[in-house]
Amino acid sequence: MTEMVLPNDTNTLNNLMGGKLMHWMDIVAAICAQRHCNNIVVTASVDNISFKNPIALGNVVTLNAQITRAFTTSMEIFLEVYAEDIPANSKLLTHRAFFTFVAVDKSGRPVKVPEVTPVGKEEEERYQGALRRRQLRLVLAKRMDPQDATELKSLFDLEKSENG
Numbered sequence: 001m002t003e004m005v006l007p008n009d010t011n012t013l014n015n016l017m018g019g020k021l022m023h024w025m026d027i028v029a030a031i032c033a034q035r036h037c038n039n040i041v042v043t044a045s046v047d048n049i050s051f052k053n054p055i056a057l058g059n060v061v062t063l064n065a066q067i068t069r070a071f072t073t074s075m076e077i078f079l080e081v082y083a084e085d086i087p088a089n090s091k092l093l094t095h096r097a098f099f100t101f102v103a104v105d106k107s108g109r110p111v112k113v114p115e116v117t118p119v120g121k122e123e124e125e126r127y128q129g130a131l132r133r134r135q136l137r138l139v140l141a142k143r144m145d146p147q148d149a150t151e152l153k154s155l156f157d158l159e160k161s162e163n164g
Helices: 018-037 120-140 150-163
Strands: 002-004 040-051 060-070 074-085 090-104
Touching: 018 040, 018 060, 018 074, 018 090, 040 120, 060 090, 060 120, 074 120, 090 120, 120 150
Parallel strands: none
Antiparallel strands: 002 060, 040 090, 060 074, 074 090
16 A cells, blocks of 8 residues: 655644554555455454654655565565655665454354465564464463463574573
8 A cells, every 4th residue: 555645644743643653554454464365354463563754744655565474364464565655765664563353244244254465584483483473472462371372482482492
C-alpha cells in the first residue's frame, strides 16, 4: 500500500502522526490476512511497533505486509514501512511490526485458515519465530500459563545450557 503524507496527517513537527500510521498498518495487514484466508478478518493484537524514524510531510509511505504463519484460526502478519523523499531520491525503513488477525464468519465466529509454507531462509526464520511470539502474546494476555509456553521455555533452557 502506498500513501502520501499530507498536512492533515501530521503533528506539530510536520511528521506523520503515529495513529495515522497505525491505521494504515492495520489496513494493509488486514488485506494481507484476508487474501490468505479468503475470509473476513479482525485484528486480535499488535506487537511492538518500532518507531525507528519519523516520516515527514510530503514523504511517500510504502507499507509491505507478509503473512509469517497461520495457526488454527489466526494469522501473524509482518509489516515493514518505508518513507521515501522523492525529490531527494532517498528511501528509509521507518517502522516494523507484527499484527495478529483472526478469520471469522459473517456471525463473528472464528473459522479455520489455510496453512503457510515458508519459502527461503528469511521466511523460514519468521515462520519459526511466530510460535514463540504467539506464546508470548498469549502469556501476556493471561490466556496461556507460562508453564505451557514450551517454545519460550526452550529459549531460556537453551541460554542456561550455553551459559552453564
